[in-house]
Amino acid sequence: MKNILPTPLQYKKNKLTFDGLFLDKIAKVRPTPFYLYSKKSLDFYYKSFTSNALKHKIPSPLICYAVKANSNSEVLKRLKTLGSGADVVSVGELKKALKAGIDPQKIVFSGVAKTENEILFALNCGKRGIYSFNVESIEELELINAVAKKEKRIARVAFRLNPQVNAKTHKHISTGNKTHKFGLLKADILEAMSVKEFWGNTTLVGLSVHIGSQLTDMKATISAIRELCILALEIETPLEFLDVGGGLGIDYTQDDRSKLASIETYMKAVSESLEKYYFSKNNHVPRIVFEPGRILVGKMGVLVSRVVRTKTSDNAHFTIIDAGMNDLIRPALYEAYHEVLPETKSKKLIKTDIVGPICETADCFGTQRSMPLLQSGDLVVIDNAGAYGHTMASRYNEREIAAEYFI
Ligand code: LLP
Numbered sequence: 001m002k003n004i005l006p007t008p009l010q011y012k013k014n015k016l017t018f019d020g021l022f023l024d025k026i027a028k029v030r031p032t033p034f035y036l037y038s039k040k041s042l043d044f045y046y047k048s049f050t051s052n053a054l055k056h057k058i059p060s061p062l063i064c065y066a067v068k069a070n071s072n073s074e075v076l077k078r079l080k081t082l083g084s085g086a087d088v089v090s091v092g093e094l095k096k097a098l099k100a101g102i103d104p105q106k107i108v109f110s111g112v113a114k115t116e117n118e119i120l121f122a123l124n125c126g127k128r129g130i131y132s133f134n135v136e137s138i139e140e141l142e143l144i145n146a147v148a149k150k151e152k153r154i155a156r157v158a159f160r161l162n163p164q165v166n167a168k169t170h171k172h173i174s175t176g177n178k179t180h181k182f183g184l185l186k187a188d189i190l191e192a193m194s195v196k197e198f199w200g201n202t203t204l205v206g207l208s209v210h211i212g213s214q215l216t217d218m219k220a221t222i223s224a225i226r227e228l229c230i231l232a233l234e235i236e237t238p239l240e241f242l243d244v245g246g247g248l249g250i251d252y253t254q255d256d257r258s259k260l261a262s263i264e265t266y267m268k269a270v271s272e273s274l275e276k277y278y279f280s281k282n283n284h285v286p287r288i289v290f291e292p293g294r295i296l297v298g299k300m301g302v303l304v305s306r307v308v309r310t311k312t313s314d315n316a317h318f319t320i321i322d323a324g325m326n327d328l329i330r331p332a333l334y335e336a337y338h339e340v341l342p343e344t345k346s347k348k349l350i351k352t353d354i355v356g357p358i359c360e361t362a363d364c365f366g367t368q369r370s371m372p373l374l375q376s377g378d379l380v381v382i383d384n385a386g387a388y389g390h391t392m393a394s395r396y397n398e399r400e401i402a403a404e405y406f407i
Contacts, residue, residue, distance in 0.1 A: 003260040005251050007299050008038035009383065014345040016381060018302065019407060023343050026304070026407075027379055033305040033323035035390050035404040037070075039078060041300035045263075046082045049292060052263050056271035058288045064108050064131075066246050066293030067093040069387040074406040075297065076100035085131070087246070087291040091118040098125060108243065108289065110134040110160065110210070112181050119147045123155055132158045134208045134243065136183055141198050148201035158206035158243060159189045163227035167212035167220040167247070170334045176211030176224055183209070186231050193235065204237050210245030210291060216260045218269040221247065225270065229277035232286075242278070243289035244270055250298040252384050253337045263295065294387040301386025303328050303402070307378045308357065317352040319374055324356030325363040326396040328382060328389045332362035340365055343379035346372035354380070358397050 008019045016023045019038045026036065046063070053061040064087040065079050071093060076086075077100045085106025086097035097107055104126030109118075114133070123129045123144075135141050135157050148155040162183030167174045175182040184192075192198055209228045211220055225244055232239055248266050251257045261269070274288065305323035312318070330336035340354050349370040356363040365382060374380070393401050 003251060003257055003262045005299050006041065006044060007383065008041050009302065009341065009381065011345055016341060016343045021407070023304070023379060023381065027306075030304075030403070030405065032379070033303055033327055033402045035301055035385060035402060036304055037072065037075060037297075037301040037386055037404065037406045039406060042075065042078055042297060043082065045296045045299065046079065046084065048263050049290070049296065050083070052267040053288075053290070056267040058267065058271055058274075059285050060287035062106060062241070062287055062289045064106065064243075064289055064291050065296060066291050067097055068391055069293030070297040070301070070389070071096050071391050072404050072406065073100055076102065078406075079296070087293075091121050094118075094122060094125070094130070104128070104130050106131060108132045108134050108158070108208070108291070110136070110208070110291070112136045112140075114140060116143060116147060119144055120151070123148060123151055123153055129153065129155065132156050132206055132241070132243075134158050134160045136160050138184070138188060138192050138198075141192060141202065145198055145200060145202045153201065155202045156205045157202050158204070158208050158241070159184055159192075160208045160210070161186065161189065161228055161231055163209055163211065163224040165211055165220045165223040165227070167215055168217050169212045169214050169249075170336075172334055173214060174212040176209070176220070186227070189231065190234065204235075204239070206239050206241040206243055206286070206289070207232055207235075208243030208245060208289070211247060213247050213294060214249040215247040216249045216256060218261050218266065221266070222269055222273045225273040226277045229274065232278060233281060238284050239286045241287045241289050242274070243291065246291035246293050246295075248292060248295040250294055250384060250387075252339070298384055298387035301384075301389060303382040303385040303389060305380050305382065307374045307376055307380065309376050310352070310374060317350060319352045319354045319371060321354060321356060321365070321380055323365075323382065323402070324358040324397070324399065325360065326358060326394045326399050327402050328365075328385050329392050329394070330388060331365055332360070338365060338385065339383040340369060340371070341381045341383060342372050342374060343381065344372070348372060
């Protein structure tokens, strides 16, 4: 079955439109490059995620949107209005989530390097602090306990389990194996449970797992949930929640479309695994937390750019654009494929390498792409740039960070 996920882009009479608006009109008043996000698309993916959770009878689902995917304040405000919580990995992300109005009691804090100051801030935000510190090491647990003691507070913690499963994805974004720095092995969690000194000012409220990103196949996800449930059953404390992490992929390529799990397939897999490995063995019903990032925001955004010039060199043809790897690093970092679309369609196509202005050969959005022969000033759009675009942008080569527009 092919999964073509809806996108705001569509050609009308060979001219590219975004949410029904002509792109050349949008770009007329905005200097390129810029990121363009669609509110309609964001709403669609959020609602589709939550309605599928309910359809598959996930108990009191809490969506903690992974802020690292896109931390634009308008995007966060919209997600807050839709009911979302947040998964954050730094005090910077936490402050942005709070500024957008997200309830601290809907915020989980992941990450292997939480510092004392970050813990202090998270513990004291709102009336009761954050919903959960998703703890990734024993050392971190000790520090949280110490900080909470000083503050005379009780910190709510969850262990992030490293389930030792192999997620089929790029090696840079696979996180669920014991060679990875993330999470704790089951034996270490069980041992930490028995050390009284760790629990003076902490209380265990949940367990979490996250095995990687851009996951298309559900096998590893199911195994991870199985491991999470086995551990939850072994722990005698009744847990308030089980956090199944994020990771659901989107279609960047045709090939992705043939193997991609839809939101529906994903929810069904989550629901069936929870039933099989937990609910069927236990009367206790914890709430289920999700940490989706890319699936909510990946398809809603594009990077709009203009051609600076074209160049030939022997047999090679280059279309040089004004967006670079500093605006979207995914092709350079993960050899990720992003569709590049001309604003005006043409039947006459050439093969060209689409490259940016940065002084690195890796600053390339695609080689041997079929494109019209473009001219200086022509618009192009790099698709699927809503997730991990702007949040990973840098000022390399003293470039400005490109503006974001949410329409
Ligand atoms: N929860 C945790 C603890 C995470 O580390 C992540 C992503 C997520 C949730 C959200 O995962 P998502 O649903 O977006 O797959 N820069 C890479 C992706 C890095 C993902 C890091 N962690 C990329 O551009 O592909």
